Amino acid sequence: MDIVLIILSSIFILLGIIGAIAPGIPGPIMSWLGLLILHVTDFIPFQTKFIIITLIIAIIVTVLDYVIPALGTKKYGGTKYGVWGSIIGLIVGIIFFNFIGVIIGPFVGAFVGELIKNSQDHKKALKAAWGSFVGFLFSTLLKLILSFVYLYYFIKDIYNHSEFLFN
Numbered sequence: 001m002d003i004v005l006i007i008l009s010s011i012f013i014l015l016g017i018i019g020a021i022a023p024g025i026p027g028p029i030m031s032w033l034g035l036l037i038l039h040v041t042d043f044i045p046f047q048t049k050f051i052i053i054t055l056i057i058a059i060i061v062t063v064l065d066y067v068i069p070a071l072g073t074k075k076y077g078g079t080k081y082g083v084w085g086s087i088i089g090l091i092v093g094i095i096f097f098n099f100i101g102v103i104i105g106p107f108v109g110a111f112v113g114e115l116i117k118n119s120q121d122h123k124k125a126l127k128a129a130w131g132s133f134v135g136f137l138f139s140t141l142l143k144l145i146l147s148f149v150y151l152y153y154f155i156k157d158i159y160n161h162s163e164f165l166f167n
Helices: 002-021 027-040 048-075 080-117 122-160
Strands: none
Touching: 002 027, 002 122, 027 048, 027 122, 048 080, 048 122, 080 122
16 A cells, blocks of 8 residues: 555656646645655654645745736836736636636736736836746746755655665
8 A cells, every 4th residue: 555655646746846837736735745645654754743844835835826926027117007917817817728827817917907007108018017927937936946845855755765665
């Protein structure tokens, strides 16, 4: 049974890495589930503190994934119209376009929001929309880094307990 759990854990770790890049799959949460499943086996000692801390980090990064594009909009000179447009664009993008909507939705939303504020300033609207895209890239990188950190702990736990696994 433990071998099945280790294989399942491996699948979740890999899904986490894929999900860090592919919108629609919560990468950090998937990777964390892989760690949790690994720590349920008889071979790897269950570390409550480790599991709780890694869960909290995964939740924070997952929430930030939805917030950072709006922050990028603001950082690049967007007004509250652009920030709200980015948030609304993200929601509409997820609902209607799933994967591609997560990328394009905040960009288009920030652009439209800024045009609503000032229909004459296309440059400022485009700059705010670019900020949303930069925020998306940053949040994707953050998820990817966290998923690889969880992969590191997965490999470390397997390696440190390999004598029990292969006996």
